[in-house]
Amino acid sequence: MTFRTVLIFFTAVAVLSISASFIRAQNYEAAPGIAAMEDRLRDDFLRFNATVNTEVDDDVLELGRLVAMGGSEAGDSGMACITCHGADGTGDGSGAFPRLAGQAGWYTYKQLKDYASGDRQNRVMSGIAKKLTDEEMEAVAAYYATISAPYTPPLGDVDGMTLQWGGQLGAVGSAERGVPACVNCHGPSGLGNPPSVPYLAGQYASYLAHQLEMWKQGKRDNDIDNVMSAIARKMTQKDIDAVSEYYNRVRPPLPIPPGAGPLPEPAAASTQ
Amino acid sequence: MMVKTLPRTDVLIIGAGWTGLTAAYELAHAGQRCVVLERGRKRHTATSFSAPEEHDELKYAHRYAHMMDVKKETLTIRNNRDQQALPMRRLGSFLPGSGLGGAGIHWNGQLWRPLPSDLQMRSHYEERYGKDFIGPELSVQDWGVTYEELEPHLDFFERICGAAGQAGNLGGEARPGGNVFEGPRSADYPNPPMRQPVSNTLFGEAAARMGLNPFPMPSANVTRAYENPYGAQLHPCTYCGFCERFGCGYYAKADPIICVYDRIKDHENFEIRFDAQVLRIEKSADGKTATGAIYLDENGEEMFQPANTICMCAYALWNVHLMLVSGLGKPYDPKTRTGVVGRNYSYQTVAGVDAFFDRTVETDPYMGAGALGVVIDDFNGDNFDHSELGFVGGGYIACKQYHGRPIGYQPVPEGTPKWGAEWKRAVRENYNHHADLVVHGSSVSTPENYLDLDPTWTDAYGRPLLRMTFDFPENDRKMSDFMMQRAMEVAREMDNVTSVSGTNLAAVDKHYDIVPYQTTHNVGGAVIGTNPQTSVVNRYGQMWDHHNVFVFGACLFPQNLGYNPTGPLMGLAYWTLDHMKRDYLPNPAPLMDA
Numbered sequence: 084m085t086f087r088t089v090l091i092f093f094t095a096v097a098v099l100s101i102s103a104s105f106i107r108a109q110n111y112e113a114a115p116g117i118a119a120m121e122d123r124l125r126d127d128f129l130r131f132n133a134t135v136n137t138e139v140d141d142d143v144l145e146l147g148r149l150v151a152m153g154g155s156e157a158g159d160s161g162m163a164c165i166t167c168h169g170a171d172g173t174g175d176g177s178g179a180f181p182r183l184a185g186q187a188g189w190y191t192y193k194q195l196k197d198y199a200s201g202d203r204q205n206r207v208m209s210g211i212a213k214k215l216t217d218e219e220m221e222a223v224a225a226y227y228a229t230i231s232a233p234y235t236p237p238l239g240d241v242d243g244m245t246l247q248w249g250g251q252l253g254a255v256g257s258a259e260r261g262v263p264a265c266v267n268c269h270g271p272s273g274l275g276n277p278p279s280v281p282y283l284a285g286q287y288a289s290y291l292a293h294q295l296e297m298w299k300q301g302k303r304d305n306d307i308d309n310v311m312s313a314i315a316r317k318m319t320q321k322d323i324d325a326v327s328e329y330y331n332r333v334r335p336p337l338p339i340p341p342g343a344g345p346l347p348e349p350a351a352a353s354t355q
Numbered sequence: 356m357m358v359k360t361l362p363r364t365d366v367l368i369i370g371a372g373w374t375g376l377t378a379a380y381e382l383a384h385a386g387q388r389c390v391v392l393e394r395g396r397k398r399h400t401a402t403s404f405s406a407p408e409e410h411d412e413l414k415y416a417h418r419y420a421h422m423m424d425v426k427k428e429t430l431t432i433r434n435n436r437d438q439q440a441l442p443m444r445r446l447g448s449f450l451p452g453s454g455l456g457g458a459g460i461h462w463n464g465q466l467w468r469p470l471p472s473d474l475q476m477r478s479h480y481e482e483r484y485g486k487d488f489i490g491p492e493l494s495v496q497d498w499g500v501t502y503e504e505l506e507p508h509l510d511f512f513e514r515i516c517g518a519a520g521q522a523g524n525l526g527g528e529a530r531p532g533g534n535v536f537e538g539p540r541s542a543d544y545p546n547p548p549m550r551q552p553v554s555n556t557l558f559g560e561a562a563a564r565m566g567l568n569p570f571p572m573p574s575a576n577v578t579r580a581y582e583n584p585y586g587a588q589l590h591p592c593t594y595c596g597f598c599e600r601f602g603c604g605y606y607a608k609a610d611p612i613i614c615v616y617d618r619i620k621d622h623e624n625f626e627i628r629f630d631a632q633v634l635r636i637e638k639s640a641d642g643k644t645a646t647g648a649i650y651l652d653e654n655g656e657e658m659f660q661p662a663n664t665i666c667m668c669a670y671a672l673w674n675v676h677l678m679l680v681s682g683l684g685k686p687y688d689p690k691t692r693t694g695v696v697g698r699n700y701s702y703q704t705v706a707g708v709d710a711f712f713d714r715t716v717e718t719d720p721y722m723g724a725g726a727l728g729v730v731i732d733d734f735n736g737d738n739f740d741h742s743e744l745g746f747v748g749g750g751y752i753a754c755k756q757y758h759g760r761p762i763g764y765q766p767v768p769e770g771t772p773k774w775g776a777e778w779k780r781a782v783r784e785n786y787n788h789h790a791d792l793v794v795h796g797s798s799v800s801t802p803e804n805y806l807d808l809d810p811t812w813t814d815a816y817g818r819p820l821l822r823m824t825f826d827f828p829e830n831d832r833k834m835s836d837f838m839m840q841r842a843m844e845v846a847r848e849m850d851n852v853t854s855v856s857g858t859n860l861a862a863v864d865k866h867y868d869i870v871p872y873q874t875t876h877n878v879g880g881a882v883i884g885t886n887p888q889t890s891v892v893n894r895y896g897q898m899w900d901h902h903n904v905f906v907f908g909a910c911l912f913p914q915n916l917g918y919n920p921t922g923p924l925m926g927l928a929y930w931t932l933d934h935m936k937r938d939y940l941p942n943p944a945p946l947m948d949a
Contacts, residue, residue: 308579316580
């Protein structure tokens with residue numbers, strides 16, 4: 084397990100980081116506008132709205148690790164995150180629990196808040212979240228956001244036609260059924276659009292399918308304006324399975340070493 | 356070249372935007388076999404407009420990938436009759452669309468109704484201010500159709516779009532938070548208003564302190580999951596900031612493809628042909644009716660599509676062009692001030708006011724939507740006393756947050772250099788502290804602003820280009836200047852504002868320029884009315900001279916409203932279709948005596 088500057092950092096603060104590098108290239112460090120931007124990055128509220136990664140220090144991550152191991156101010160959280168989600172955020176291998184590694188920090192934090200308030204329904208998660216302080220939710224969300232963990236091979240075999248249909252729904256949606264493409268919000272190749280939109284690439288198929296089903300039935304509605312329900316209601320079971328199996332097999336591009344040149348193409352779906 | 360004659364159809368519809376597809380939907384369900392000819396290509400909201408590809412600002416907002424190709428068809432432009440008109444070689448002040456959905460896919464979704472007095476502009480002003488109040492150099496006239504008559508149709512189109520807003524007048528009863536000046540509505544908006552960002556909110560608070568009446572802009576950016584009367588399912592807006600000039604792959608901005616086309620495309624009476632460039636409409640030997648249209652098909656072959664009835668549903672300017680090249684109606688002659696086709700062309704006056712906040716107000720402009728705004732209508736139409744002002748008309752003043760895209764959104768306070776280090780510094784410092792106010796003003800018609808055929812230039816098909824002769828009327832320059840001053844007063848009243856500046860594109864010393872983008876709201880040229888000497892179509896949208904030709908779109912407006920045209924023109928479209936179905940089709944004849 085390693086800590087690193089995770090992918091979400093690059094996308095989450097794309098505007099800010101582009102501006103920052105632009106400013107450096109222009110040698111304008113002294114300009115007052117830059118200091119204001121940097122101040123905003125240090126602002127706690129904003130940090131959790133943009134990303135939990137940039138200014139997260141060792142103390143926060145250490146607290147997050149303790150929460151993941153089951154610790155909390157209230158004594159304990161009832162159940163340690165690592166029991167189901169793994170110490171590295173890759174789940175327990177069953178595919179029933181979502182991958183948390185590298186997930187947008189604000190997204191995970193908001194889910195914990197919603198579990199605690201009942202806006203997202205799950206008996207186990209609500210019980211745990213209610214025992215965490217706000218700071219502990221932030222810390223554990225930051226902890227999992229910063230983890231770079233390997234991907235578990237997809238479970239089971241899926242035929243190529245299903246994957247192709249899933250990929251098509253993901254990339255261009257369905258004009259016939261009025262389903263917008265996943266990439267509209269979840270980013271190219273389903274890599275996520277932090278802070279609020281989670282990644283799909285590499286997420287477990289059974290988890291994705293279950294969530295789509297919950298949205299379809301109206302049992303989950305904790306996204307802004309309930310956009311996901313409107314979409315899921317138009318999807319058939321075959322659509323849900325196809326898109327879930329497809330994204331389970333998509334991998335983000337490898338981290339780019341400094342000075343490596345242009346971005347590589349997004350990784351292709353694999354049936355392996 | 357041989358022209359191939361195709362089997363006759365009941366209704367031929369030219370253009371597959373909002374009006375054309377709606378005409379096809381309504382008439383196909385009324386048992387009419389409809390053929391739609393669309394010059395552009397097939398495309399679909401789901402498969403053609405998805406982010407992240409669609410969010411390519413350079414491609415769509417600045418290189419106009421969704422717009423018409425001016426290398427094939429364009430117009431010539433001059434400010435007055437003494438000038439030589441020259442062709443518009445690049446798109447500029449307005450952006451007509453092409454392809455399925457037409458310009459309806461790249462609108463902002465600002466969905467208005469006309470004021471009751473707007474539709475009776477001449478008689479209303481004469482009654483309130485006296486017979487001579489509208490000067491002789493204005494050809495302002497009544498629409499010939501009233502708000503009460505259009506209301507059910509305006510309402511229906513709002514339900515087609517899943518409009519989001521706050522009623523201000525529900526059946527004559529005032530509603531707090533809505534537009535107090537609007538005509539009575541038969542029903543509330545189908546969806547609640549959009550959520551407003553900080554800049555718009557501060558504008559509304561300032562306006563209210565000044566005794567003005569702010570309300571949320573009526574929006575076709577949908578605010579919750581919604582099914583329209585045709586069965587189309589729309590989704591909630593994500594405030595992504597890519598409406599104007601972009602299609603909406605989120606299914607959140609009402610467009611003609613998802614709202615209408617998807618619901619009619621499989622109907623047995625519906626057929627659409629893409630890459631079908633209509634060249635002219637043919638007339639019968641006696642000239643009293645149209646017989647069909649000649650068009651170039653996808654292989655470049657000339658086809659003749661005979662039809663019993665023709666619906667002209669192209670963009671406002673191109674409807675007028677098609678009439679002129681086909682010899683439909685009598686062309687307008689400004690020297691004798693006779694004839695009607697091309698008469699009463701008018702535009703829209705647009706002024707902008709920029710307000711800049713101190714560092715405590717962070718506006719996050721990248722979160723936006725096309726119709727995300729707070730508006731005051733206190734200076735629109737005749738909502739205010741004109742007796743001492745020396746002009747007619749008005750407009751709405753809105754604070755909008757519709758995008759924060761990096762190329763197009765670089766607001767800087769007045770006095771900033773146009774380029775260089777200081778400009779860059781100002782952009783960085785102000786990007787997140789800016790309020791964008793717009794004055795969206797009416798435009799009167801005059802005898803000297805008109806459309807005809809150019810004597811020199813031709814299009815790719817050998818037809819004379821449309822020639823536009825236009826400059827802002829003195830009336831509109833005064834009006835726009837007055838409006839901008841009002842907008843600046845509100846801007847100065849806003850909390851935490853450190854600097855206010857204004858730009859008036861119709862200023863007193865400026866001529867109309869077709870280069871900078873202003874608005875795609877070209878109107879008139881084939882106007883509606885009750886007098887065949889001053890209108891191309893009767894009050895039902897039916898041509899006086901050719902009773903089986905019905906005309907749709909903003910070319911019908913006798914002068915321009917202070918509002919965006921899509922709502923009013925679709926109200927007219929449903930009004931016309933209603934009368935076609937009820938009165939015309941059972942007995943094809945003139946619906947009014949000339």
